[in-house]
Structures are given as C-alpha cells and as structure tokens.
Amino acid sequence: MSRLVVVSNRVSIPTGDAKAGGLAVALNDLMERQGGLWFGWSGHTSTGSATTTPALVQHGAVDYATVDLTPEELELYYNNFSNGTLWPLMHSLPEQMNFDRRSLQGYRAVNMRLADVLVPLLRSTDTIWVHDYHLLAMAASLRARNVTCPIGFFLHTPFPSPDMLSSVPEASQFIRDLLSADLLGFQTANDAENFAASAQRIAGAARLAGGGLQLGNRQIRVGAFPVEIDPHDFAEMAEQAHGNAETARLRRSLDGQSLILGVDRMDPTKGLRHRLAGYRRLLETRNQWSRQTTFLQIAAASRQDVDAYQTLRDDLEGSAGAINATLGEADWTPIRLISRGVGRDAIAGFMREARIGLVTPLRDGMNLVAKEYVAAQDPDDPGVLVLSKFAGAARQLGAAILVNPVDPDEIADALDLALRMSRPERQDRWKACWEAIKDASALGWGRSFVSALSRAGTEVPRPARP
Ligand code: ADP
Numbered sequence: 001m002s003r004l005v006v007v008s009n010r011v012s013i014p015t016g017d018a019k020a021g022g023l024a025v026a027l028n029d030l031m032e033r034q035g036g037l038w039f040g041w042s043g044h045t046s047t048g049s050a051t052t053t054p055a056l057v058q059h060g061a062v063d064y065a066t067v068d069l070t071p072e073e074l075e076l077y078y079n080n081f082s083n084g085t086l087w088p089l090m091h092s093l094p095e096q097m098n099f100d101r102r103s104l105q106g107y108r109a110v111n112m113r114l115a116d117v118l119v120p121l122l123r124s125t126d127t128i129w130v131h132d133y134h135l136l137a138m139a140a141s142l143r144a145r146n147v148t149c150p151i152g153f154f155l156h157t158p159f160p161s162p163d164m165l166s167s168v169p170e171a172s173q174f175i176r177d178l179l180s181a182d183l184l185g186f187q188t189a190n191d192a193e194n195f196a197a198s199a200q201r202i203a204g205a206a207r208l209a210g211g212g213l214q215l216g217n218r219q220i221r222v223g224a225f226p227v228e229i230d231p232h233d234f235a236e237m238a239e240q241a242h243g244n245a246e247t248a249r250l251r252r253s254l255d256g257q258s259l260i261l262g263v264d265r266m267d268p269t270k271g272l273r274h275r276l277a278g279y280r281r282l283l284e285t286r287n288q289w290s291r292q293t294t295f296l297q298i299a300a301a302s303r304q305d306v307d308a309y310q311t312l313r314d315d316l317e318g319s320a321g322a323i324n325a326t327l328g329e330a331d332w333t334p335i336r337l338i339s340r341g342v343g344r345d346a347i348a349g350f351m352r353e354a355r356i357g358l359v360t361p362l363r364d365g366m367n368l369v370a371k372e373y374v375a376a377q378d379p380d381d382p383g384v385l386v387l388s389k390f391a392g393a394a395r396q397l398g399a400a401i402l403v404n405p406v407d408p409d410e411i412a413d414a415l416d417l418a419l420r421m422s423r424p425e426r427q428d429r430w431k432a433c434w435e436a437i438k439d440a441s442a443l444g445w446g447r448s449f450v451s452a453l454s455r456a457g458t459e460v461p462r463p464a465r466p
Pocket residue numbers: 020021022023025263264265298299300340341342343344347366367368369370372
C-alpha cells in the first residue's frame with residue numbers, strides 16, 4: 001500500500017501544545033489509524049539561519065517531520081501573506097486584505113524551501129496530500145523538483161469567485177500552481193465551482209463532465225469533500241462531560257438562566273463583532289431576556305501577531321465590557337468572554353448545557369463547531385443551533401435557524417425564536433441536523449479523499465479538435 005504523506009502548515013503532534021483549529025481535528029484520526037508521514041511547520045521560529053533538515057518524531061504509525069521558520073519567514077509567509085492576504089481573500093472579505101509584493105515573494109520562498117526539505121523524505125510510491133491556503137504553491141514546487149507521485153490538495157477555507165480572486169495581484173499564478181496537483185478538493189460544490197471557473201478563465205483549462213478539468217494532456221479532478229467530525233465520539237464525550245465538575249460549576253453559576261454559547265478562534269471571519277451586536281440588540285429590544293440569559297463566548301486567541309487579530313481582540317473586550325456595563329445589573333452579567341482555548345471535554349460539556357449554539361461566521365469553509373454542537377445535544381431536550389447561512393455547514397444543517405451574520409436584528413430575532421422554541425420543534429430540528437451528520441466521520445472524509453486521489457492522475461488523450 002502507498003504511504004500517505006500529509007503536508008500542512010500546522011502539524012498536530014500528539015504530545016505537542018495542540019492549537020484550536022479545524023485542520024488538526026479533521027486529520028488526527030486519519031493519520032493515527034492509517035499511519036504515514038506528516039510534514040510541515042514546527043510552530044516555532046529558529047534563532048539562526050533556515051535549517052535544511054527537519055526534526056523527526058515518531059508516534060504510533062506516524063512519522064512527524066517539522067521545520068522551524070526564521071522570524072522573517074514567519075512574518076512574510078504566515079503573518080503577512082497567508083493570514084493578511086490569502087485568508088481574507090479566500091473568505092471574500094477584500095476590505096480586510098493587505099498586500100505587499102515582498103510578502104508574496106516570502107510566501108513563495110517558504111513553499112519552495114519546504115519542498116526542498118520534503119523531497120529527500122519522499123519515496124516514489126508515496127501519495128501526497130497537501131492542505132490549505134498556506135501551501136498553494138506546494139504541488140507546483142514538488143513537480144518542479146521532479147516528484148511524480150500522485151498529489152492531492154484540499155482547501156479548508158471557502159474559495160472565492162473569479163472576480164474576487166483577481167483582486168490579488170498574481171492570483172492567477174496560484175491557479176496554475178494548483179493545477180499541478182491531480183485532485184483538488186473543496187468544502188462545498190460552490191467552492192469547487194468557483195475554482196473550476198477560475199481555472200477555465202485564467203489558465204484556459206477545459207471543463208469536463210463530472211466537474212474535472214483538462215489542461216494539456218493532464219486531467220485534474222475537482223470535487224467537494226465536506227469535512228466531517230466523529231459525531232458519535234463527540235456525543236459520548238459531551239454526555240460524560242456534562243456530568244463533570246467543570247460543567248457542573250458552569251450550570252450552578254447560571255442559576256437557571258439559558259446559556260447561549262459561542263466557541264471560535266478569535267478570528268475576524270467568525271463574525272464576533274456582529275454576534276455581540278446581535279446579543280446586545282436582543283437585550284435592548286426584548287427586555288424579558290435580561291437576567292434570563294447568559295452569553296458565554298469562548299474565543300481562543302489566534303494569530304496574535306497579525307494586526308487585524310489584535311484589533312479584534314481589543315474591540316471584543318471593549319464591546320463585551322460595554323454591554324456588561326450598560327445592560328448588566330448588580331447581580332447579573334450578560335456576557336462572559338474568555339480569550340483562551342478550552343479543553344475539548346469542557347467544550348463538549350458546555351455545548352450540551354447550552355440552550356443555543358451561536359455560530360455566525362461571516363463566511364466559513366465548513367465550521368466544525370456547528371457540527372459539534374449538534375452532536376453534543378441531549379436528543380430528548382436538545383438546544384437550538386443558530387447558524388450563519390454563509391458557513392459551509394449550512395448546506396448540511398439547513399434545519400438550524402439560518403441567519404445573515406452581519407445583521408444584528410436577524411441575530412436578535414433568531415435568538416428570541418430559539419429561546420421561545422417549543423420542545424417538539426427543538427427535537428424536530430435537532431433530529432434533521434443529526435441525520436445530516438450521524439453517518440459521517442473525520443476518518444471517512446479523509447479516506448474518501450485519499451481514495452479519490454488514488455483514482456486521479458490518469459493521463460488522457462488531448463480532445464480532438466473539431
Ligand atoms: P477553524 O478551522 O477556522 O478554526 P472550525 O470550526 O472548523 O474552525 O474548527 C475549529 C475546531 O477547533 C473545532 O473542533 C473546535 O471545537 C475547536 N475550537 C474552536 N475554538 C476553540 C476554543 N476557543 N477552545 C477550544 N477549542 C476550540
């Protein structure tokens with residue numbers, strides 16, 4: 001059997017300080033069960049010059065190979081270009097986007113350096129799976145180094161429309177680079193379609209029936225592979241955690257109030273400013289929910305060296321403080337904001353306790369939190385998911401209350417509806433959401449991509465000219 005080589009910016013080593021984020025959650029299980037090589041950034045910066053050999057660690061059937069970045073590489077590749085340019089671009093938020101040519105060059109240089117370090121570790125029979133917007137140039141860099149193994153690429157974020165994409169100088173080069181892979185996977189059919197339209201327009205790729213592309217002699221498969229969670233494991237964890245001391249302390253502190261819960265990385269795409277405004281609007285327009293609700297927002301600080309993330313943190317702390325100061329009472333605090341990561345057990349227990357899961361990203365590739373909230377519920381007395389219609393998860397979880405995340409009135413209306421919702425309606429909505437996720441798994445997602453990759457990469461004859 002071919003060895004699986006995963007290449008991603010973050011490498012989730014079991015003993016390391018795991019970061020909140022969808023990629024690690026989605027890939028851990030696949031790697032642990034299937035084994036292989038996981039290669040990427042160590043999460044650390046080197047003090048000296050760029051190293052050419054990776055640090056190697058083995059756990060179970062997985063070899064982890066990681067590379068430190070120099071402080072300059074970190075700044076140009078990760079902070080500036082990946083998170084300051086590509087992240088807002090992929091989420092179609094151009095007003096949040098910064099661009100400078102030096103960062104673009106630094107980004108390309110890191111993709112090439114990582115390819116240089118990876119190539120000596122590869123075997124000719126490997127199957128390579130590259131992940132996410134940090135590594136858009138990786139497949140092309142590997143091909144330029146004569147790597148002939150099958151290469152797949154999966155984007156965890158949304159993919160923008162061709163017009164939006166063209167707002168970044170040289171974005172067309174990334175399309176051409178990505179077309180060096182044999183399989184390109186996206187979260188939704190809409191993202192796959194946006195990519196295919198860009199490839200046709202920018203690189204002159206021909207569209208094939210079934211969603212593939214043809215470029216010269218090569219056929220590139222393009223498809224939607226929505227990331228999944230392990231719903232039964234998460235449900236079990238939530239049930240157990242609901243009885244533990246941490247959740248019991250939270251429950252006692254609520255003293256009968258309904259818990260509204262948000263769980264996110266503190267990220268400008270997660271709609272947190274608008275979310276707080278929506279809760280504020282609820283309290284201002286429906287006084288009956290004062291003292292009857294508590295909004296707990298767990299927002300793990302993320303990417304703190306990027307300006308937009310620091311500003312967001314300051315803004316949220318300011319808004320939460322202002323809401324508490326103006327709408328709170330001597331014996332009631334409307335918002336609790338925690339800017340740290342919280343353990344998965346605790347999150348699962350809190351989700352089961354929450355009457356409302358409030359998940360309102362401005363845009364999101366998938367959003368695993370929405371699926372976790374559904375899995376965490378007590379089927380007999382479930383809470384209600386209020387979900388942004390611009391999260392990939394909304395395609396599967398249409399029975400949630402879907403909202404426009406930039407409209408505080410719509411969020412307030414949805415919260416009011418959810419707080420008043422009858423138990424039979426909550427059960428019906430929850431059941432429909434559970435049906436949508438219950439038969440899938442993170443492992444199944446990973447295996448379906450790898451199996452599609454094993455069928456991709458076939459050479460096809462150039463279509464005859466008429
Ligand atoms: P993203 O990949 O953009 O961070 P997702 O919702 O797809 O967003 O995945 C986030 C994952 O990280 C989920 O499994 C979620 O439970 C976890 N997570 C998110 N925020 C926190 C937090 N504040 N503390 C702990 N875990 C978190």
